[in-house]
Each structure stands twice: as structure tokens, then as C-alpha cells.
Amino acid sequence: MENAMFCYQCEQTLGGKGCVKSGVCGKNPTVANLQDVLIHELKGIGFYGQKNLEKGLKIRSEINKFMVDGMFSTLTNVNFDPTRFVEYVKKAEEIKEELKNALGEIKNVPEAAKYKAPDTMEGMLEDAKHVGIMADEALDMDIRSLRELLIYGFKGMAAYAHHAYILGKFDDEVNHFFYKGLSGTIDDSLSVDDLFNLNMELGKTDLKCMEVLDAAVTSAFGNPEPTEVLITKKKGPFIIVSGHDFKDLKELLEQTEGKGIGIYTHCEMLPANAYPELKKFKHLVGNYGGAWQKQQEEFDGIPGCILMTTNCVQKPKESYQDRLFTTSIVGMPDCPHIDEVNGKKDFTPIIEKALELGGWQEDEAEKRITIGFAHNAILSHANEIIDAVKGGKIKHFFLIGGCDGARPGRNYYTEFAEKTPKDTIILTLACGKFRFNKLDLGTVAGFPRVLDCGQCSDSYSAVKVAGALAEAFGCGVNDLPLSLVLSWYEQKAVGILLALLSLGIKDIRLGPTLPAFITPNILQVLVDKFGIKPIATPEQDLAAILGK
Structure with a gap:
């Protein structure tokens, strides 16, 4: 027992x-x-x-x-x-x-x-x-x-x-x-x-x-570029790469070149499609599926393989356990593991398995989304953004990002994004973006209303952008027309929250629930010092943020 x-x-x-x-x-x-x-x-x-x-x-x-x-x-x-x-x-x-x-x-x-x-x-x-x-x-x-x-x-x-x-x-x-x-x-x-x-x-x-x-x-891979990414399936053998590790992805792309295998990113690997040194591989087809918590449904019985490079793995169903491969830190009993030997990984087992499975039998009707708005891409248009804010074309920025999860209350983030005014911009990052990144929310002042900054580590991009805007307007970050609405699931989100608080950023809205390990006394300190707030409803939070 x-x-x-x-x-x-x-x-x-x-x-x-x-x-x-x-x-x-x-x-x-x-x-x-x-x-x-x-x-x-x-x-x-x-x-x-x-x-x-x-x-x-x-x-x-x-x-x-x-x-x-x-x-x-x-x-x-x-x-x-x-x-x-x-x-x-x-x-x-x-x-x-x-x-x-x-x-x-x-x-x-x-x-x-x-x-x-x-x-x-x-x-x-x-x-x-x-x-x-x-x-x-x-x-x-x-x-x-x-x-x-x-x-x-x-x-x-x-x-x-x-x-x-x-x-x-x-x-x-x-x-x-x-x-x-x-x-x-x-x-x-x-x-x-x-x-x-x-x-x-x-x-x-x-x-x-x-x-x-x-x-x-x-x-290693160049600065991300605004890129349209295919989010539908193409006929043929395939390998889906999940997690966060671009080096593993690049090695796999090199080893599969010319073999007739399509490589798809999944979840937090989506931003890889915007990096010049990765998107130059023509068999990097696009992105498959949504956030990590849907993998048991999305991977169920698929005629291809999955490579898990870092966190976000769930216990696989029997229908795909034999085709889910782990590497690096990731471990799952009864799933094949690929080790690094002398600084290299041999992906032959997963390549052979993908070819054996045969892949999808037909193409899906094509759909694409735009990604690649890390700090370098956004700040290259800083003057246009500043002019649009000064001219009243862009009224507010929302950073809606963080981890996704399966709890029902997470539809808040979809509804919040849908209800943001048309003269506002949404910055997003991490897998929380899958709640709304396939919605067509239009453009404002010549920019897509949703600017995908990348992985959760690209919170650094959001900080860089906020700092540059604050400098341009001669104010503090807390004085910008910028609101942070964050979702958390695991411990990277905890580290990011501490990073934001260490910068003195205030009035962050956090959900869908508050951490169980935070006592009422410690929560009160965070509320008093930083104005941290649990999310309410999209309507209430938007009204409070925009002063309506």
C-alpha cells in the first residue's frame, strides 16, 4: 500500500x-x-x-x-x-x-x-x-x-x-x-x-x-518575427513536439529533413514557428492542438508520435502510450525515453515509429494565426504605437497571459478577451493564450489586436515593452494604460508573479483561484503592498479597469 x-x-x-x-x-x-x-x-x-x-x-x-x-x-x-x-x-x-x-x-x-x-x-x-x-x-x-x-x-x-x-x-x-x-x-x-x-x-x-x-x-535562433502559422493538419507522417526546448526541436528538424515527416509544435512550442533558424525548415508544418491539459483528448489514437521535451506532460492513454517519447528532464514510466549522448540525441526511434504509423490520410482545410511579437518585433514599431496612443487610437493595453488549466472558471479569460474594447491591444504569452488566440478580434491602428509575445519565459518581453513605453511617456509602469490579468497553474507562474512584484508592479488580477499555499495573512500583505486582486467577472473587472 x-x-x-x-x-x-x-x-x-x-x-x-x-x-x-x-x-x-x-x-x-x-x-x-x-x-x-x-x-x-x-x-x-x-x-x-x-x-x-x-x-x-x-x-x-x-x-x-x-x-x-x-x-x-x-x-x-x-x-x-x-x-x-x-x-x-x-x-x-x-x-x-x-x-x-x-x-x-x-x-x-x-x-x-x-x-x-x-x-x-x-x-x-x-x-x-x-x-x-x-x-x-x-x-x-x-x-x-x-x-x-x-x-x-x-x-x-x-x-x-x-x-x-x-x-x-x-x-x-x-x-x-x-x-x-x-x-x-x-x-x-x-x-x-x-x-x-x-x-x-x-x-x-x-x-x-x-x-x-x-x-x-x-x-541561437534569431529574433522572433511576426509569422502566420498553420494550425490545421497536413497529409503524411508526423511528429508533434511539446514542452519548451527549441534545441531538441532543431535537432529533430535536422534529423527528419528529407524523410517526408511533418513536424508540428504543440502548446508552449508554438512560438518556435516565429524564429528564423527554426522556421527555415520547410517541414516545420505548423502547430497542432491547444494547451497542455487537452493532450489526452487531442493525442488519443493519433497516427503519429509525440516528443515531450520539458514539462506539460500528462499520463498518456493506452491509445498513444507507445508513441509518446520523453527526453531530458521529462519522465513517464513505460514510455520510451531518448537520452543525450556526448551532447547529441539520436531521434531514430521516434522517426522510425512515425514512419511506421503513416500519419494523417488527408489535408485539413487551412487555417492560420499570427504569432511572433516578442520585444524586438514590438519595439521596432514603438514610434507607431506611441503615436497611436497619443492620438487616441489605442486607449489601453491588456496583458492577458499565464498558464492554462482544466478548471471550468478559465473561460473567464476567453470572455475577458472578447469583451475588451476594439480600441485596445492584448499582449499575451504562455499557454493561457490558447483560450483566445484563435479568435478574430480584428486590428487597431494597423496592429493585430492580439500580439502573441511567446512562451511563459517571454514575460521578459512584456516587461521590456512596458519599460520602453513608460520611458517614452516619461512615467512609471504603474501609470501606463496597461492592466495585467494573469492566470496561473504551476510554479513558473509563481516565479513570474514574484518577478513582476519585485519591479513594484501593482493591481495585478490573478486567477482563476488564489494559491492554496498563501495564508490569509500573507495574502493581505500582497494586497496592501501591491494591490493584488482575485479575478471577479470579465464585466466587473473591465469596468473597474476602464473606470466605467
Whole structure:
């Protein structure tokens, strides 16, 4: 019989309180508890790593990368394979000992850092009872809340740091903050104010991390260009690529060239179609499907393959389990996995499977949408946008973005977009855009009313655009005719929210529900300091924003 679990890191956690028998995401208690042990180990690594840095000792780049990948592996919908977590925990124990031994004798070591993980799954699962989120029942609720907020922000930032690492880019400021921040989650001397400040510091660091990732992606694949993307099917064998990793997509495109296989993006990979170094491949056909939570329906029995490159995977139905391939951080029991060997991946197994399945038998009537409005594209038209605002043609900007999910209340974002006035522009990013990105909302002042800025990491683009507009108008970002209406599901959205708050951005509307890990006291601080608001109805929120 499996152990109990407790997890409340995502928006759809059971009853808005916490998953205790199994995850709504599909995560079973074995995986959940192994993840708890891994996080506990990473906190210990944080403590010893921070002590190494304070002594001026250098930490090996492999350890920095492990911290990033270890945190990312526990993010919602990434890895469901218990055997992979056992290996992560074993590796974490080795790294912790290495960092500890480099220090010699030290005093005042937290009990969490002294912890030594067993080397068997059974032992780890037994220990999980004592290291999980609710293990210390006497812990102050607000302290726990801010510690968990910090940990979830780290999981989100780890995703972006991982993507940058894949492209050979990293930043020591970002790497070093993992040690400082995680060490802070086991430091009983830190007050509520101390932990709040650490969360704001994480927000600033996450913004830096997104900047590093933006530079890595654009240097590798060019700046996104406004591009019309096919969203319907073409006859022939195909592979659908989901997740976020453009490097995997490019390697697959190179290995499938001339083989008669169409490559489709899915969900957060949609923006790939706008990058010059990717869209030059003629067999990058377009985008298939919508947001991640519809995959069990959209992939059901398809005559082609799916490659999951990062998070957003769901437990597959039997009808496509044999054709869903994972790679990198992603893990799913009983699904084939493609490893990297000497810096390269051999996609032959998925290519052969796609050819064997044969693909779609006929073309669908063509439909297209326009994407590719990252900061470079938008700011190249900054003068026209500024003139249109000054001339009264554009009255307001809405940033409607974030994670999508299956909760019924998410139709709010569709209705909100539909009800925005025709003299306004919608900036959007992340998979929340699938709620409205196929609607024809027309144009304003020569621009499409919906400007797709890209993936969730392209929140950096939105920040750049807002900063440039504020500078042009000689005001602060909060004084712009700009409103943020965000949806959240998992931990990258937590990191992005902290990044926005660290910039002092106010009056953000957040939904469809507020995080279960935020206590009433901490929520009140966020309301008082930043004016955070839960979404109401589209009509009420639009009236409040536009002063009607």
C-alpha cells in the first residue's frame, strides 16, 4: 500500500487545499514523496553551498546544473518516473557530502542539512513522512507559506535556468541565489519579513534568469518575427513536439529533413514557428492542438508520435502510450525515453515509429494565426504605437497571459478577451493564450489586436515593452494604460508573479483561484503592498479597469 502524500503547489490542487491520496496532475504518492525527499536534500545542498560561497570557495558547474535540474524535475507535470527520483536523491547526497567536506568543521548546522538520505527507494519513502511540507505541524503557518512560495518560485526559475544551460548559457548571480534562497528555507532565525524579502529577491533574480534565457534563445535562433502559422493538419507522417526546448526541436528538424515527416509544435512550442533558424525548415508544418491539459483528448489514437521535451506532460492513454517519447528532464514510466549522448540525441526511434504509423490520410482545410511579437518585433514599431496612443487610437493595453488549466472558471479569460474594447491591444504569452488566440478580434491602428509575445519565459518581453513605453511617456509602469490579468497553474507562474512584484508592479488580477499555499495573512500583505486582486467577472473587472 502506498504512503499518503501532501502537495499543494499547483492551482488545481484537490479542493483548493491539497492533494493527499494522489495528485490531480496524475502524480502518485510514491513520486510525490520521493520529490519531497529530493527537495529536502536540495535545501541541505543550499546550506552547504552558501557556506562554500561565503568562504570564497568555487562550486563546480556540474553542481550548479544539478541544483537547477533537481528543482525543475519536481515542477508540476515534468517527471512521473520514481526510479529517476531515486537516482536524483542519491546524486544529491553525494553532492551534499562534497560541499560539506570542503568546509571542514562548521557550527550551527540546521537539522535539515544534517539529514542523510537512504540509498533505497523503500528507505526514502519511509523518510518522506518526516521531511514533507506538513512534517513540522508546529511550524508557524505564515513562515511555512513564505518558505513554500520561495520553493515554488525556485522551481519556476529552475525551468528557465535549465533552458539557458541547454543552450550553453548561465549566470553566476542566478546560480548562487539557489544556495542562498534554499538555505533560507531551513533557517529558523528568519522572520516573516526576512522571508518576504527573500521572495522579492527571487523575483529580481528570476527576471535576470529570463533575460539570460532570452539572450541565449535569440542568439541561437534569431529574433522572433511576426509569422502566420498553420494550425490545421497536413497529409503524411508526423511528429508533434511539446514542452519548451527549441534545441531538441532543431535537432529533430535536422534529423527528419528529407524523410517526408511533418513536424508540428504543440502548446508552449508554438512560438518556435516565429524564429528564423527554426522556421527555415520547410517541414516545420505548423502547430497542432491547444494547451497542455487537452493532450489526452487531442493525442488519443493519433497516427503519429509525440516528443515531450520539458514539462506539460500528462499520463498518456493506452491509445498513444507507445508513441509518446520523453527526453531530458521529462519522465513517464513505460514510455520510451531518448537520452543525450556526448551532447547529441539520436531521434531514430521516434522517426522510425512515425514512419511506421503513416500519419494523417488527408489535408485539413487551412487555417492560420499570427504569432511572433516578442520585444524586438514590438519595439521596432514603438514610434507607431506611441503615436497611436497619443492620438487616441489605442486607449489601453491588456496583458492577458499565464498558464492554462482544466478548471471550468478559465473561460473567464476567453470572455475577458472578447469583451475588451476594439480600441485596445492584448499582449499575451504562455499557454493561457490558447483560450483566445484563435479568435478574430480584428486590428487597431494597423496592429493585430492580439500580439502573441511567446512562451511563459517571454514575460521578459512584456516587461521590456512596458519599460520602453513608460520611458517614452516619461512615467512609471504603474501609470501606463496597461492592466495585467494573469492566470496561473504551476510554479513558473509563481516565479513570474514574484518577478513582476519585485519591479513594484501593482493591481495585478490573478486567477482563476488564489494559491492554496498563501495564508490569509500573507495574502493581505500582497494586497496592501501591491494591490493584488482575485479575478471577479470579465464585466466587473473591465469596468473597474476602464473606470466605467
